[in-house]
Amino acid sequence: MTINKKLEGTKLTATVTGRLDTTTTPQADAQLKDGIDKVTELVLDFKGLDYISSSGLRLLLSLQKIMNKQGSMKITNVNETVNEIFEVTGFSDILTVE
Numbered sequence: 483m484t485i486n487k488k489l490e491g492t493k494l495t496a497t498v499t500g501r502l503d504t505t506t507t508p509q510a511d512a513q514l515k516d517g518i519d520k521v522t523e524l525v526l527d528f529k530g531l532d533y534i535s536s537s538g539l540r541l542l543l544s545l546q547k548i549m550n551k552q553g554s555m556k557i558t559n560v561n562e563t564v565n566e567i568f569e570v571t572g573f574s575d576i577l578t579v580e
Contacts, residue, residue, distance in 0.1 A: 485513045492553070493523040499530030502538030511541050515548070522553030529559035534567055546577060556580055 483500035494517075502510055518524070524545065534542075542557075549555035556578040560568065568574040 483510060485510060487513070489517075489521075492521055493525065494518070494521045495525040495527060497527040497529065501533045501535075502531065502541065503533065503535040504537045507535070507537040507541050510538070511544070514541070514545060518545075518548060519552070521549075524549050524553070524555040526555070526557045527559050528557055528561070528564055531561070531564055534564050539567075539571060539573060542573065542577060554578070 483498065483502065483506035485499075486497045488495045488497075496514055498510065500506065526542075526545075546555055558580050560579055565574070565579070568577065568579060
């Protein structure tokens, strides 16, 4: 799993590739939350994300809670597999997925 972050003013775009699972989520958590306190718009680009597990979903909930207090969060470029996981778990109703 790799995360490429691009900060433009107070907008952070994080492109996540690979898998967000039990093994990679702790690393993703540390990378995504580093410096997030100055961000008002968080965009997670999942174009290269192949799979997300329950630990990855927990990370998304945690990020959403943070961003609800200081701005907005959206997820873009979700593939069919990840979108199906969002649908089945009800996350598509909680998160902004474009």
